[in-house]
Amino acid sequence: MKIYKTTQAIVLESEGQKFVTEHKDWDGLVNRANLFVFLKSEVSKSKPVTDDWFQQQEILAPIQNQEIWAAGVTYLRSRDARMEESKDAGGGTFYDKVYAADRPELFSKGAGYRAVGPLGKVRIRKDSSWDVPEPELTLFMNSAGSIEGYTIGNDMSSRSIEGENPLYLPQAKVYDGCAALGPCLYVPGKPIDENAMIKLDIKRDHKVAFSDSISINRMKRKHKELAAYLFMELSFPVGVYMMTGTGIVPPNEFTIRSGDEIIISIEHIGTLRNFVA
Secondary structure (H helix, E strand, O other), X not given: OEEEEEOOOEEEEEOOEEXXXXXXXXXXXXXXXXXXXXXXXXXXXXXXXXXXXXXXXXXXXXXXXOEEEEEXXXXXXXXXXXXXXXXXXXXXXXXXXXXXXXXXXXXXXXXXXXXXXXXXXEOOOOOOOOEEOOEEEEEEEOOOOOEEEEEEEEEOEEHHHHHHOHHHHHHHHOOOOOEEEEEEEEOOOOOOOOOOEEEEEEEEOOEEEEEEEEEHHHOOOOHHHHHHHHOOOOOOOOOEEEEOOOOOOOOOOOOOOOOOEEEEEEOOOEEEEEEEO
């Protein structure tokens, strides 16, 4: 099952067919236990729509009042990149310790209004000189901490700022247009296939400037482990999204520019396409 949030309606997709649900409140629809079973029952009550109708809709980020959090250094490649960018500031060993520690690195990406949806414009900070997108499998957890669905996340990062000092991480990660989510909330009847691939393409002047892919099974941390730490001392009344880290990092000489196109695909979920403002 997939749920799309559009300017006109909330749309369900089941077995390739799309339906407009009577639900108008995103938070009330998704924040429940056994979301997959509930959505299956909703299909029979919903109005079928054509692909032509759906393609004319503006698809929004699948979020309303949820917060966005993120986990860092969950892939070996991410650990290595963070160590490289921070070594001159003396902070490189911190990331090696986090990768091996029992406690994961978790940080807030802010409220949902800081994120854009499909075809929206993500931003790079004007005080940063080295910036990258980070393609991430993103968990949706209800208010009880149960993982009920998945989406694609783009955790925009200012590497020049976070490399300057580990304490600058919030400034490197949280600002207007610092994230993208979409294109849908994928709600399967069982956990997502651990062999699903994440693919990132960055296009510049209509040509591919960077491309790479990785399987989510390369992640060191387990999804339920991350969820348990997040909910240990925090409550989320309408649920929460958590980006689970990236295993794709462009080379050090690469930085994104205004006008670049960022294309992130994850098997079973779809493709999230954004542009750099």
